[in-house]
Amino acid sequence: MEQRNYTKYFALLSVLLLILFLINISLGSVTIPFKDIFTILTGGIASKESWETIILNFRLPKAITAILVGSGLSVAGLLMQTLFRNPLAGPFVLGISSGASLGVALFILGSSLFGGFFLTEVFSSWSIPIASSFGAFLVLSAVILASYRVRNTMSILIIGLMFGSLTAAIISVLAYFSPAEQIQQYVFWSFGSLGNLSWNELLIFASVYILALLATLFIIKPLNSFLLGENYAKSLGINIKKSKNIILLITCILTGIITAFAGPIAFIGLAVPHIARLIFTTSNHKTLIPAVVILGAIILLICDTIAQLPANEFTLPINAITSLFGAPIVIWLLLRKKKLYI
Amino acid sequence: MGKNGVGKSTLLRTLSRVQKPLLGAIYFDEKNLENYTENQLSKKLSLVLTERLPESQLTVFELIALGRQPYTNWLDKLSALDLEKINTAIDQTEISYLKNRKFYELSDGQLQRVLIARALAQDTEVIILDEPTAHLDIHQTVLIFSLLKKLVKETRKTIIISSHEVNLAIQLSDKLMILNDDKILFNTTENLINQNAFTSLFPNDLIKFNKDLQQFVINKI
Structure with missing residues (x-):
């Protein structure tokens, strides 16, 4: 397709991303001079050794996590909106996030019901990501099985929503029977957190993320053909079933891994694709995919920076911030544009 | 049609x-x-x-x-x-x-x-x-x-x-296929007109095929 020249936009956004990345790293409960941050980042020796630990082992992984989570959720949202040709679709709507939440809820809350085995014996930093990936995968399988039976994408969307409310109900039942500390633990997880990843975990997260993103490049063509509807896409030589499955799989892997490591983070997946379409006024995925990657990273970095602003002592739950800012943005978009496109 | x-x-x-x-x-x-x-x-x-x-x-x-x-x-x-x-x-x-x-x-x-x-x-x-x-x-x-x-x-x-x-x-x-409930006709338009294929296409109470005009016309109501 003919490409308008977006280089200027992308250059501008990249600079913005870099600035926000540096601002994000320079803020936190301990004040570190900017000069020292720069020295540490470029591999030099800072004035205080503890600063090095703070930057390299806490703030840097957190900022990178923010970038991966923000861009990954945005790509997942874009794929869902195109696949379902519905501007309201997002990773949450398919029930994948709810599946991940159910996995974690079963793990944390279920431990009291099914004996303390899970919590006491194998409780490590890996248990929650595994539980959440497993939950996401379970709901994904159910949705894909359903998609074999029903052709209509709207029905799949509704089935996803039903899975969502189903898992929410199961979580409520679990919570009702669980002791307060476990409910608290689950609630803390559901707030979302970007800061709990070690470099090892980040490495795994980043590898999966990069693989999923590379796979996305190969579905640009079917994604663009879906803009005409399924019958046209088919007449253009696209294998609908295969493309659909790949799109669903990429979305689930991205959402699953993100929810696993950062908790359920709302609104980014829904809102960022719309912001990208508004700025770039295109539906062509060759432009939109890089656009949502960079915008998603920028927006989650901003949210995370806001989250740690208040007292410099503690950070607000990231999930609350994304919703607090995401909801008004979507409302404003609707009021201003009167119409959302896919 | x-x-x-x-x-x-x-x-x-x-x-x-x-x-x-x-x-x-x-x-x-x-x-x-x-x-x-x-x-x-x-x-x-x-x-x-x-x-x-x-x-x-x-x-x-x-x-x-x-x-x-x-x-x-x-x-x-x-x-x-x-x-x-x-x-x-x-x-x-x-x-x-x-x-x-x-x-x-x-x-x-x-x-x-x-x-x-x-x-x-x-x-x-x-x-x-x-x-x-x-x-x-x-x-x-x-x-x-x-x-x-x-x-x-x-x-x-x-x-x-x-x-x-x-x-x-x-x-x-150039060619027309006329689908009726009981039979399907496929031929050049000219031949179809000569075969009176159009006269039975619709019930004749409201519209009729006029062979001279080669058009359907509405009956006088």
Whole structure:
């Protein structure tokens, strides 16, 4: 397709991303001079050794996590909106996030019901990501099985929503029977957190993320053909079933891994694709995919920076911030544009 | 052509493999339609459907360029040949002034031309159009029909359409297939008129086929 020249936009956004990345790293409960941050980042020796630990082992992984989570959720949202040709679709709507939440809820809350085995014996930093990936995968399988039976994408969307409310109900039942500390633990997880990843975990997260993103490049063509509807896409030589499955799989892997490591983070997946379409006024995925990657990273970095602003002592739950800012943005978009496109 | 519900759309959907044959098989260039891969078929047959397009921000050019998908590489990069075919399609349908508009800004008549251009860009021997004038006023309808007639002459493509516009179809098509509940007639328009094929197409209480005018006319009420 003919490409308008977006280089200027992308250059501008990249600079913005870099600035926000540096601002994000320079803020936190301990004040570190900017000069020292720069020295540490470029591999030099800072004035205080503890600063090095703070930057390299806490703030840097957190900022990178923010970038991966923000861009990954945005790509997942874009794929869902195109696949379902519905501007309201997002990773949450398919029930994948709810599946991940159910996995974690079963793990944390279920431990009291099914004996303390899970919590006491194998409780490590890996248990929650595994539980959440497993939950996401379970709901994904159910949705894909359903998609074999029903052709209509709207029905799949509704089935996803039903899975969502189903898992929410199961979580409520679990919570009702669980002791307060476990409910608290689950609630803390559901707030979302970007800061709990070690470099090892980040490495795994980043590898999966990069693989999923590379796979996305190969579905640009079917994604663009879906803009005409399924019958046209088919007449253009696209294998609908295969493309659909790949799109669903990429979305689930991205959402699953993100929810696993950062908790359920709302609104980014829904809102960022719309912001990208508004700025770039295109539906062509060759432009939109890089656009949502960079915008998603920028927006989650901003949210995370806001989250740690208040007292410099503690950070607000990231999930609350994304919703607090995401909801008004979507409302404003609707009021201003009167119409959302896919 | 045929009355509502007789199976025009079903026939076209089956011909274009949107749905499976209820019975029997379709052969295209001596090969069963079922045995074509998606990509092979997409180079033989293009479609213009009645369904509404999802609301996206595609431009007219981008929409027409999507017709080149069967030929483009995995990244959908347009070659010089692709661009040439797209521009030819735009010229043939006389819509170059719309090129950079968003498709959702267009009138129904303009959009129909764009969709025809997209099918032309797909560079197939056969183009199937389902009710191409369904939402158009009489002037636009005639414009689309004469465009199709012109395209058949210029490009030597086979264009198959289903239509409710019986009078226009009789005037403009080379061959007609008339679907009745009990029998199917397929012949040149002239022969069909001589066979009195049109007299039994609709119940005769309100409209009648006038052989001299070669038109359906409304009975005096």
